[in-house]
Amino acid sequence: MSTDIKTIAIKLLSTTTVSLAAAAATTLYTVPAGFKLRISHVDIEIGADASTSELTIGRSTALTDFLDTQTLSSLDAALDVGRLMPIPNATTVKQKSYAAGVIIQVDVTTGSGGATNYFYLYGTLDAV
Numbered sequence: 001m002s003t004d005i006k007t008i009a010i011k012l013l014s015t016t017t018v019s020l021a022a023a024a025a026t027t028l029y030t031v032p033a034g035f036k037l038r039i040s041h042v043d044i045e046i047g048a049d050a051s052t053s054e055l056t057i058g059r060s061t062a063l064t065d066f067l068d069t070q071t072l073s074s075l076d077a078a079l080d081v082g083r084l085m086p087i088p089n090a091t092t093v094k095q096k097s098y099a100a101g102v103i104i105q106v107d108v109t110t111g112s113g114g115a116t117n118y119f120y121l122y123g124t125l126d127a128v
Contacts, residue, residue: 010040014121018106020046020053020113025063028121029104037098039066039123041085050113051076057084060103065096069109100128
């Protein structure tokens with residue numbers, strides 16, 4: 001049996017520039033036809049102090065279903081990098097899979113950072 005690494009590995013699916021200067025939703029990824037998505041994590045690299053910015057990540061119709069409100073308190077200088085993901089513990093962390101056509105967005109609810117920040121979405125695509 002052969003394994004197709006392109007569909008089973010956690011990989012970088014999108015790189016998106018996101019403003020943390022004001023509250024707004026930005027699309028990170030749209031699940032392609034014929035696949036479902038499981039998000040692993042989102043890495044962010046900031047361009048300026050974003051330490052009081054808050055955001056959520058999820059489908060465009062449920063902006064908190066991957067991550068509820070996250071405060072970027074430790075990201076306080078240009079080029080700081082952070083990883084956003086649900087944290088596993090003794091109780092199973094519920095996550096979602098997303099069907100083809102679902103739009104994944106970051107929703108900046110409190111914007112207090114710079115306009116140029118890079119969001120790298122990682123996940124697994126499974127053929128359906």
